[in-house]
Amino acid sequence: MTTQQLISQIFSKKSxxxxxxxxxxxxxxxxxxxxxxxIFEFNKAIIEATHDVCVAYKPNTAFYEAYGIKGWQSLERTIAYINQNYPEIFTIADAKRGDIGNTSSMYAKAFFDDLAFDSVTVAPYMGKDSVEPFLAFENKHTILLALTSNEGAFDFQTLQVNGKEIYKTVLETSKTWKNSHNLMYVVGATKAEFFTEIRKIVPDSFLLVPGVGAQGGSLSEVCKYGMNENVGLLINSSRGIIYASADVDFAEKAREEAVKLQQEMASLIP
Amino acid sequence: MTTQQLISQIFSKKSxxxxxxxxxxxxxxxxxxxxxxxIFEFNKAIIEATHDVCVAYKPNTAFYEAYGIKGWQSLERTIAYINQNYPEIFTIADAKRGDIGNTSSMYAKAFFDDLAFDSVTVAPYMGKDSVEPFLAFENKHTILLALTSNEGAFDFQTLQVNGKEIYKTVLETSKTWKNSHNLMYVVGATKAEFFTEIRKIVPDSFLLVPGVGAQGGSLSEVCKYGMNENVGLLINSSRGIIYASADVDFAEKAREEAVKLQQEMASLIP
Structure with a gap:
């Protein structure tokens, strides 16, 4: 999917x-x-109930790997279901991969070619040659961890290197990599005040923002400091939507929560 | 597997x-x-040809995920084969995982409980709460990326934070985490001169050392600066052994290469 297609979807769905x-x-x-x-039946019901109010689905691979081959099958079925029925939806493999060059190429093949995800999350610690194999795929998007939503983000990401936090160095350095136009970044909603500084470095990039809801981040704060003219944000909610009810009405309740967020988003889109 | 069992195996195999x-x-x-x-037939033949001269096997998960469900089956069969036939061998899932707490718990479950690996490699970027869920498993080992063997290691890992490289901060900080006795570290052989400094911070920890062979690192240099009284090193070789021949004699040739390394190791063990 091209970035322009994602932007069009955002404006048409107001989400x-x-x-x-x-x-x-x-x-x-x-x-x-x-x-x-x-797991697939659950996902299918959630997708059917929410596809018109969201623009992206993000399976976290850990939750599938935890069930071995059966889990991997559920993941394959889920992504295939989305691609077949709702090809306009942007798909994210939240895998946080990254390894030496020839190994990252294998991961890129797995997520972009075989599973046919539009994007994958990647950890920056191993540097340029661990990320560029992902960037080589045109119209596929590599979502690099910059500033994550968890407490441990302050262990290393915000340490100062030459008077500048590491996550800023990650943002700046990544812009020099080959095919860096295929980069997006993970920035946690729990750190809304950091968005102003981040937008100075990557004004045009899409930011995937976890941490709204269960983790305590504020949607309006994130938009205030992080939104650009193309919106430039993908706000993730997982538990707050998919576990809104543990009963037979789970999909209906999930939709209610998704609609609430979508309506708030509609009011925030320029 | 306990660390003591790994050490005993090293001294008895002189490898x-x-x-x-x-x-x-x-x-x-x-x-x-x-x-x-x-893939499983290949691994089985390699294992049969080398299990008496090595102490650990390290499947890199990328190479299995690249083949989807079939690849995951090959991985399951491989680890089950090692555990059933050679339970004394230390097994490493080279997965480079790491995510927020509840997600890391799912990965830990996948690799430690379901697949029954002895250890897994983990990326440090997301900090303490992304690693501690792995450390909670007793007699399982979390191998944290410190200084990797690739060129991109110099992008972020060696940047200075308060006059000290980031990878040293990772080593020091990780020692304060709960159950840090279950930590080992990845340190690339391509950076042998760094081992002296690293041993000042983690004198007793096991170091998993990629980069000997195809990537150009020297075994004797690594041992000179990195070995401790329990050896404290696991030297990885992948391509140099498993692809020593592309013909019907591949397992025999793999053994020859493994024996060469084992003999050099025997001469270096104190």
Whole structure:
């Protein structure tokens, strides 16, 4: 998917909501647990209930790997279902991968070619040659961790290097990499006050923003400091939407929560 | 596996060789490609030919994920084969994972419980709460990226924070985390001169050392600066061993290369 297609979708749906499909089988309503593939059935119901009010789905690979081959099958079915039925939706493999060059190429192949995700999250610690193999895929997007939403973000990401935080160095350095126009960045909503500084470095890039909802971040604060003329934000909510109810009405309740966020977003879009 | 069991194995085999099972199907001898599970058949032959001269196997998950469900099956079969037949061997899932707490817990479950690996590699960028869920598993080992073997290591890992490189800050900070006795570290062989400084910070920890062979690192240099009284090193070789021949004699040639390294190691063990 091109960035322009993503932007068009955002303006037509008046939404920049990304729904995180982080499905823990323990939290799936019991009537689905007796099906052959509970995780896929759960995702399918969530997708059917929300696809018109969100612009992206983001399965976190950990939640699928935790169930081995069965989990990997659920992931394959989920991404295939989205691509077949709602090809306008932007898909994110939240995998946080990154390795030496030939290995990163294998990951890029897995997520972009085989699974056909539009994007994948990548960790920056191993530097340029660990990220560029992902960037080589045109119209695929590499979402680099910059400033994450968790407490541990302050362990290393905000340490000062030559009077500047590491996450800023990551942002600046990544702009010099080959095909850097295919980069987006993860910036946690729990750190809204940092968005002003971040926008000075990457004014045009899309930012994937976890941490609204369960983790305590504020949507309006993030938009105030982080939005650009193309919106430039994908706000992720996982638990707050998909586990809005643990009962037979889970999809309906998920939609209610998604609509609430979408309506707030509509009021914030320029 | 306990650290003491790993140490005992090292002294009894006179080896601290780890063999990287980074299997690219394009490089597998053609007679195996017609089997039902070429990657597993390849690994099985390599394991049968080398298990008495190495102490660890390290499948890199990227090479399995690249083949989707079939790849994941090959990985499951490989680790099960090692655990059933050679339970004394230390197993490493080279996965370079790391995410917010509840997600890291899912990864830890996947690799430690379900696949039953002894250890997993983890990226430090997201800090304490992204690593501690792995450390919570007793007699399982979390191998944190410190200074990697690739060129991109110099992009961020060696930047100075308060007059000290980031990878040293990672080493020092990680020692304060809960259950830090379950930590090991990745340190690339291509940076042998850094081992002296690293040993000042983590004198007793095991270091997993990629980069000998194809990437150009020197075994004797690494041992000179990095070895401690328990050896404290796991030297990884992947391509140099597993692709020593692309013909029907691949396992035999792999053994020859492994034996060469093991003999050099025997001469270096105190």
């Amino acid at each position: 920049f909501l990304c729904i995180g499909l982080d499905v823990d089988i323990e939290k799936i309503p019991s009537h689905l647990r007796i099906t052959e593939d509970p | 601290f060789l780890c063999i990287g099972l980074d299997v690219d199907i394009e490089k597998i001898p053609s007679h195996l490609r017609i089997t039902e599970d070429p």
